[in-house]
Amino acid sequence: MAREKEPEAAAEAEGAPERSYREQLDYLNPIAQPLASRKLTRKLYKCIRKASKHKQIRRGVKEVQKFINKGERGITVLAGDTLPIDVYCHIPIMCEERSLPYAYVPSKSDLGAAAGSKRPTCVIMIKPHEEYQETYDECLEEVESLPLPL
16 A cells, blocks of 8 residues: 655645745845845846856855865855755855855755756856856846845
């Protein structure tokens, strides 16, 4: 006899509707500062989609950390709902030391989807490229204007 899934689990398996920006804010880490606004989050996802088409993104803690250490420039986007925090809490410090702009977005699954992956991603670095330079510059300006945490 096969066990039937619970109704809640069945709804999740079928692809429950995505959570809104407000609902995602409930799952944020305490270190998720500076947090991108809803409008900036959409712009960052758009820029990530364009960058992934041109293979101009670095995805994952290990890869982003390696290229920050090598001196590569770009906007670092971190997911605010990643647990445990220890996985990526050193990335903002590395960015501040090298004066790289960074911002948090509320969802790692949306961040992964924007990069064209089915897997959630906790860190992405967007590299500049002439094909989407206008979108990149807009995002860069807004991310740099966000207040840094104390």
